[in-house]
Amino acid sequence: MSHYIVLVKQVPDVTKITDNAFDPETGNLMRGTLPTVINELDAQALAFADRMRSLDPNPGQMIALTMGPPMAEEVLRYCLARVADQAILLTDRILGGADTWATANPLAFAIRKIARDRMQNPEDEDYFIIAGMQSVDGDTAQVPAQIAEELEMPIVAYATDVARENNRFHFTRIISGGSQVVACKKLPAVVTVAKYEHTLFTTFAKMRRANHAELITWNADDIQASAVGVKGSKTRVIRVFPPPKTSRKCREIKDVQEFAQVIIDSYKNNGENAITKTSNQPEYILPAKRNSLLDRRFEGTIKENEAYKYLVEMLQKHDIQDPAKVTQPIKEDILAKAGKKVTVHALEAMLQGLHAVEPMYQGDVWVVAEHEQKQINPATYELIGKARDLADSLETQVGVVLVGKNVEPMAQSLIQSGADNVYLFEHDLLEEFDPKAYRKAVAEVIKTYQPQIVLYAATPQGRVLAPMVSYRLNCGLTADCTSLQIHDNSRKGEIAFLLQTRPALGGNVMASICTKDSRIQMATARPGVMKRLDMDEKRTGKIIPVSLQLSESDICLDIIRQELGGGEVNFDADVIVSGGRGISGREDFQILTRNLSEAIRKRLDADVEIGASRAAVEQGYIERIHQVGQTGTAVKPRLYLAMAISGAIQHMIGVANSETILAINSDPHAPIFRNADYYIVGNIENIIPQLVQTLGEN
Ligand SMILES: Cc1cc2nc3c(=O)[nH]c(=O)nc-3n(C[C@H](O)[C@H](O)[C@H](O)COP(=O)(O)OP(=O)(O)OC[C@H]3O[C@@H](n4cnc5c(N)ncnc54)[C@H](O)[C@@H]3O)c2cc1C
Numbered sequence: 268m269s270h271y272i273v274l275v276k277q278v279p280d281v282t283k284i285t286d287n288a289f290d291p292e293t294g295n296l297m298r299g300t301l302p303t304v305i306n307e308l309d310a311q312a313l314a315f316a317d318r319m320r321s322l323d324p325n326p327g328q329m330i331a332l333t334m335g336p337p338m339a340e341e342v343l344r345y346c347l348a349r350v351a352d353q354a355i356l357l358t359d360r361i362l363g364g365a366d367t368w369a370t371a372n373p374l375a376f377a378i379r380k381i382a383r384d385r386m387q388n389p390e391d392e393d394y395f396i397i398a399g400m401q402s403v404d405g406d407t408a409q410v411p412a413q414i415a416e417e418l419e420m421p422i423v424a425y426a427t428d429v430a431r432e433n434n435r436f437h438f439t440r441i442i443s444g445g446s447q448v449v450a451c452k453k454l455p456a457v458v459t460v461a462k463y464e465h466t467l468f469t470t471f472a473k474m475r476r477a478n479h480a481e482l483i484t485w486n487a488d489d490i491q492a493s494a495v496g497v498k499g500s501k502t503r504v505i506r507v508f509p510p511p512k513t514s515r516k517c518r519e520i521k522d523v524q525e526f527a528q529v530i531i532d533s534y535k536n537n538g539e540n541a542i543t544k545t546s547n548q549p550e551y552i553l554p555a556k557r558n559s560l561l562d563r564r565f566e567g568t569i570k571e572n573e574a575y576k577y578l579v580e581m582l583q584k585h586d587i588q589d590p591a592k593v594t595q596p597i598k599e600d601i602l603a604k605a606g607k608k609v610t611v612h613a614l615e616a617m618l619q620g621l622h623a624v625e626p627m628y629q630g631d632v633w634v635v636a637e638h639e640q641k642q643i644n645p646a647t648y649e650l651i652g653k654a655r656d657l658a659d660s661l662e663t664q665v666g667v668v669l670v671g672k673n674v675e676p677m678a679q680s681l682i683q684s685g686a687d688n689v690y691l692f693e694h695d696l697l698e699e700f701d702p703k704a705y706r707k708a709v710a711e712v713i714k715t716y717q718p719q720i721v722l723y724a725a726t727p728q729g730r731v732l733a734p735m736v737s738y739r740l741n742c743g744l745t746a747d748c749t750s751l752q753i754h755d756n757s758r759k760g761e762i763a764f765l766l767q768t769r770p771a772l773g774g775n776v777m778a779s780i781c782t783k784d785s786r787i788q789m790a791t792a793r794p795g796v797m798k799r800l801d802m803d804e805k806r807t808g809k810i811i812p813v814s815l816q817l818s819e820s821d822i823c824l825d826i827i828r829q830e831l832g833g834g835e836v837n838f839d840a841d842v843i844v845s846g847g848r849g850i851s852g853r854e855d856f857q858i859l860t861r862n863l864s865e866a867i868r869k870r871l872d873a874d875v876e877i878g879a880s881r882a883a884v885e886q887g888y889i890e891r892i893h894q895v896g897q898t899g900t901a902v903k904p905r906l907y908l909a910m911a912i913s914g915a916i917q918h919m920i921g922v923a924n925s926e927t928i929l930a931i932n933s934d935p936h937a938p939i940f941r942n943a944d945y946y947i948v949g950n951i952e953n954i955i956p957q958l959v960q961t962l963g964e965n
Contacts, residue, residue, distance in 0.1 A: 268391060269454070270327035271316040272378060274398035274411070275309040275346060277339040281403050281773040305342040306407075308399025312460040314467050315429065316397040317350045322431040327392060328352045330381060334362060334374055340482055348477035349467040355381065359487040361496050367734065368743065369499035371413030373492035378418065380490055382455075393454040395436075400425055400459040403773040408459070409734035409746055412702070415457040416738040421823030422702050423449055424731040425461040437827055442700075443726050443898045444639050445831040445891050449824045456823075501743030502767075506568055506779045510770060515928060516944040523954055526929075527961040529945045533927040534842070534871050534906055551660035551753035554624040554762060559588065561621060567754035567766050567779065574609065575757070578617050590621035613758075620757030627764050628719035628788065631688070632658040633666040635709055635723045635732065636681060640831065643677050645901055646724035646794035648684045653751055653797040654722055655685040660753050661763060666690055666718055670708040672698040675810070682808035685800045690716065692813045696822060700728050703823040706735040711815045714740060718787060720765050722751070725791040727898060737789045743782035744789040745769060749796045756781075765790065774916065795901045795923045832891030832899075837876045842867050842906045843925075845878035845895055848886055849911025849933065850951065856888035859910065859955045866962040867906075878902065880912045896921035910951050914939025931955075 279301035313331070320326040331346035333339050334357040343354035357377050365373075378396060386392040398411045415422035427446070428439040435450045441461050469477075487495055494500075520526045551565050561582060563575035581601045587593055598614060609617075632654045637644040647667075654665045664687040669678055671693065678689040690712050696704055709732060713721060721736075723729035725747040737744035745767035754766040761781075765788040768779045782788040844864045850856045856879075864875040878895040879888060895902055897917040903924035910931050912918060919942050922928060930943040933950050940946045947954060 268325045268327040268393070269319075269323055270386065270392060270394040271320055271329045272381060272394055272396045273309070273313050273316045273329065273331050273346065273351065274374065274396065275313065275331055275333050275342045276306045276399075276402050276404075276407060277303045277333065277335055277342045278306045278402050278404045279772065280304045281775055303338070303341070305345050306399055306402040306404075308401055308460060308462075309342075310345070310399075310467070311463040311465075312397045312399045313346055313350060314465040315426065315458070315460045315463040316395070317467060318463070318465070319395065319397070319429055319436060320350075322429065322436070327394070328385070330355065330385070332374070332377060332381070333357065334370065334377070336363070343482055344477045344480070347480050348469040348474045353385075353483065354480070355483045355485060357485050357490065359495075361487045364497040364500070365495065366500035366502045366743070367407065367409040367413060367746075368501045368738065369494045369496055370407070371410045371734075371738065372417060372494040372499060373487070373490055374410065375414045375417035376490040376492040377485060378414065380485070395455065396420075396457045398457070398459050400461045404771065408730050409737075409744060411457050411459045412731050412734035413738040415702075416706070416735045418455070418457075421451040421453060421456040422731060422735075423451065423456065423458045423824065424702070425727045426458050427460075427462045441727055441898055442639075442829065443637070443644060443728060444894075445829060445898075447829040448827040450827060452823055452825055501737075501741070501783060501785050502745055502780050503783045504778050504780050505766070507771070507776050508779075510774060510777050513942060515942055517941060518945050519940070520945050520947050523947070523957040524961050526945070526947045526954075527958055530867065530906065530908075530929060530958075530962070531870065533929070533944070534873065550656060551763070553626065553660070553662060554755070556662075560590065560624070561588065563621070563755065563757050565753070565755050567756050567764075567781070571756065571758065574613070574617060577605065577608065578614070590618050593618055616758045620760065623755070623757050623760045623762050626661065626762050628786075630717050630719035630787075631664045631666045632661065632720045633668060633713070633716075633718040633722065634686070635721060635729070635736075636667050636669045636677075637724050637726060637728050638669075638671060638674060638677060641674075641677070643680055644724060644726065644794075645799070646726055646729075646792075647681070648799040649794065649797040650722045650724060650792055651681065651685040652799040653792065654720070655800060657720060657751065657753060657765070658687075661719070663719070664688060666716070668692075668709055668712050670694075670697055670705060670712070672696075678810045680802070682810075683802045683804055683806050685806075686808055688809045688811055690811050690813050692815060694817050696817050696819065699826055699829075700732075701822045701824055702731050702735060704817060704821040705732055706739065707821050708815065708817065710736045710739045712813050713787065715813070721787055721789045723789070723791045725793045729791050733789060733791045740787065742785040742787045742789050744791070745780045745782075746791050748790045748792045749777075751790060751792060751797075764788065769793075793920060794897060795920050830891065832894065834890055834892045836892045836900075837874065838878070838895075838900050838902045838904075840874035840876035841904055842871065842873050842875040842908070843878045843895070843902055843904045844875060844908045844910070845880065845912060846883055846888065846910045847880040847912030848882035848888075849913070850883065850888065853886075853888045855952070856883065859951060860889075862959050863908070863910070863955055866959040867908075870962045873905075876904075878907075880915075880918050883912075909939055909943070910955070912939055913937055914942055 331351040331354045401408045425441040634650040667686040723733040750768040901921040907925035928943045930939045930946040
């Protein structure tokens with residue numbers, strides 16, 4: 268008999284975030300002002316679990332579990348009103364303020380308790396833990412992987428469908444470049460759901476019952492977790508702030524003729540939006556290498572930088588170069604002129620901070636390489652570019668961990684793109700990515716060499732591997748970073764730590780985070796954001812073979828089959844014309860993309876390639892090799908034309924480096940318009956023929 272434990276989370280309704288949701292004084296988001304809802308992907312996970320149960324010849328109970336404040340019971344009642352048999356609320360003040368580490372840990376302990384208390388006969392009973400892949404508020408994508416690590420279970424991440432064959436569940440899951448069908452080698456197991464759009468309806472009677480049902484409530488003592496709340500967390504949020512305004516023009520064009528002209532002009536004005544690195548100077552300088560102890564330009568927040576700027580100006584006015592020479596009258600003068608800006612306590616801490624020079628962390632900056640079909644994933648090269656920047660600032664080296672079967676031929680390209688050392692582990696069992704086996708290999712290498720920073724790509728692979736490795740090695744992890752910089756918090760004596768900035772709340776806010784209580788700082792970084800370096804064939808470095816034990820028992824998934832894009836595509840073309848699911852069928856897709864490509868090719872004398880969204884590929888409109896985006900190819904053409912593509916984050920990640928983005932969509936509120944330079948609202952069936960004709964005219 269199999270039971271189904273569904274993890275659900277109550278989240279703020281991000282559609283309701285307005286500028287008023289931010290504290291005007293601090294710029295912090297006031298979460299209490301927002302209404303709450305069940306996290307959309309957790310609702311989908313509940314439907315997924317229900318589907319599994321309907322396929323199960325011997326189904327057990329469906330148990331919904333949430334951790335949160337007492338009001339989180341609302342999401343449990345949502346589950347009870349649909350398909351859950353029981354609901355457990357894990358609530359305790361001490362659990363509050365937790366990061367993913369200190370969320371996964373108590374949830375795993377609660378799951379152990381469920382297995383202990385609620386399953387009568389553990390010999391004959393198994394269970395699945397099902398969760399949404401992601402939540403809109405924090406980065407809960409890490410939580411299920413970390414639960415799997417704590418409970419030593421297989422994990423199937425990014426599932427989109429399930430079937431039952433040969434007495435086992437077969438899960439279809441998203442992977443880079445395609446999809447895969449897998450089964451778990453053993454149970455219990457964790458499954459994260461990336462997409463399962465089947466609405467579960469309720470009835471009035473069921474809602475009434477759910478509203479009166481007694482919930483099981485546990486507190487921290489009931490579960491005896493080993494890491495809870497702020498104290499057990501391994502990361503700390505330093506600042507939450509509104510996201511920067513988009514650099515895209517977001518200009519609506521009303522007329523097809525004008526739109527055609529914009530295509531022509533944008534192509535000619537090539538270079539305007541190009542993102543280039545302006546300087547080769549390290550972005551950060553270690554205190555010991557600065558001209559003066561008073562140079563504190565690299566504090567982690569604007570507020571700290573300003574406070575130090577004021578202090579240093581005052582010290583210079585008093586002709587002080589050595590903070591030890593600050594006398595009481597000078598302190599009084601600084602305080603008097605600062606008004607409310609600086610307190611006595613803050614001044615003492617800042618003066619003390621001026622003596623801090625020793626970096627908090629030691630070791631190299633590492634990247635975990637990702638590869639498919641004997642090719643390094645482009646995101647790995649981008650991370651090496653970033654790691655190079657960080658390592659140069661920290662005056663240390665760049666290492667890359669490369670594990671897999673027969674992967675040595677790829678090692679040289681990692682060195683040519685900026686690595687000093689490649690730590691190589693090859694094994695026949697690592698032919699395909701298996702979360703547990705790869706976790707074991709990567710964690711062992713990291714443990715042996717102890718770098719200070721480890722970066723992973725925020726791809727379906729990196730986003731499973733990184734949380735498992737970080738949990739195993741007791742390290743903090745920040746997911747999906749869009750900025751990584753070295754900073755100081757001199758006041759606390761914290762020098763040269765990694766400030767990790769990432770979007771949160773569905774991209775409505777940004778959060779800057781640092782690692783705490785960890786020997787190694789870890790982050791996954793969003794593909795397409797960091798800049799890769801030009802390959803330098805003359806660059807030299809070391810390949811360091813690593814030896815460790817791996818056996819069949821380290822593999823947790825059976826790969827039943829996989830579908831990967833074959834064929835050829837020229838995504839280096841100057842113009843990419845992409846189509847989405849909004850096009851009504853394969854034939855229309857082929858005709859519309861071909862006609863527009865031809866017209867542009869002729870008019871601009873440019874190379875044009877056809878791209879597609881993942882949804883269009885899944886509809887069978889075009890072969891997988893044409894997919895653009897996070898799990899397809901990241902492109903950077905002069906012009907990117909998106910036809911009937913909604914602008915999901917996973918698509919936009921792959922086109923962010925395009926010089927000009929143009930969109931055509933019938934929905935005036937299509938999200939893609941917020942990230943396009945020019946757009947036109949209308950049906951492509953009407954617009955494309957007119958556009959083709961106009962481009963054909965002289
Ligand atoms: C882990 C993960 C990885 C992913 N990786 C990728 C990836 O690499 N690439 C990717 O693209 N997606 C990826 N996705 C999927 C992504 O989340 C979206 O589901 C997908 O991009 C949607 O594709 P779409 O915009 O074509 O379809 P939809 O979201 O269905 O949008 C169709 C659009 O067409 C418009 N439309 C409809 N009819 C017309 C018409 N007649 N004329 C004009 N406009 C019309 C609609 O208004 C709508 O905006 C990934 C998802 C996950 C979970």
